[in-house]
Amino acid sequence: MPVSQNASGAKIWQLRNRNQTLARWAAYLAGVAVFMWCWQRISDATTWFFVWDAPRIAADIGGRAWPPRWSYMDKLWGPLWDTLNMATLGTLLALVMAVPVAFLAARNTTPSATFIRPIALFIIVATRSINSLIWALLLVAVIGPGVFAGLLAIAFRSIGFCAKLLYEAIEEIDPTQVEAITATGASRWQVMAYGIVPQIMPAFAGISVFRWDINIRESTVLGLVGAGGIGLQLQSSLNTLAWPQVTLILIVILAAVVIGEWVSAKVRGAII
Incomplete structure (x- = not known):
């Protein structure tokens, strides 16, 4: 936390007070919790077998798609x-x-x-x-x-x-x-x-x-x-x-x- 002090070490200014800092961290934690909840919902609705198999499928389709059919x-x-x-x-x-x-x-x-x-x-x-x-x-x-x-x-x-x-x-x-x-x-x-x-x-x-x-x-x-x-x-x-x-x-x-x-x-x- 940015803090300014005088020559004797006494605090004369700080960016946020204690309550503002706690509120800021609470907002961060709430954001992380919402993100994790959304990720869990997405993960439950995803068939991960197809995701892990996607590179092989993409390579197979890419091999069959090249070269282009220029006559078309x-x-x-x-x-x-x-x-x-x-x-x-x-x-x-x-x-x-x-x-x-x-x-x-x-x-x-x-x-x-x-x-x-x-x-x-x-x-x-x-x-x-x-x-x-x-x-x-x-x-x-x-x-x-x-x-x-x-x-x-x-x-x-x-x-x-x-x-x-x-x-x-x-x-x-x-x-x-x-x-x-x-x-x-x-x-x-x-x-x-x-x-x-x-x-x-x-x-x-x-x-x-x-x-x-x-x-x-x-x-x-x-x-x-x-x-x-x-x-x-x-x-x-x-x-x-x-x-x-x-x-x-x-x-x-x-x-x-x-x-x-x-x-x-x-x-x-x-x-x-």
């Missing part, structure tokens, strides 16, 4: 194109819906902070709290399997993300520019078009590209629940234990994500 690439171009379209169109649809929600959620642009803003915030929270895979499962059940269900799942998942970052950017604008345009007698829509939108355009562009980059990653796995794209080919190959095809699909997914990250970084650098 001809069947991946279409699903890969569907995946990119799913991510791109889903992002565009999300932005169309997220922009008005963001303006309704921002304190300085909402028509009603009492009624409309809570509704907009609820939409943001609700769409962000449900994973895209869950959205895809629900939409596949409602409208059937296919790329359209995946596109809507990407869009619904992205609304909250884009709207949250955008309404925070709206609340952080320079109010003096808005006041100057308002003083000229401009209408509410003119103030928004000339005083607010130009200030948030860099943030809007960065958010759009960043979310598109994320959606490329998410769209590659939506096919696992029937939402189309390259994930559907991955699910089919896993079901038939075609491990060389699985390896090739994973390589293609990795390449698509890396290229998307590179394009996203270039676009953000050019905009910002």
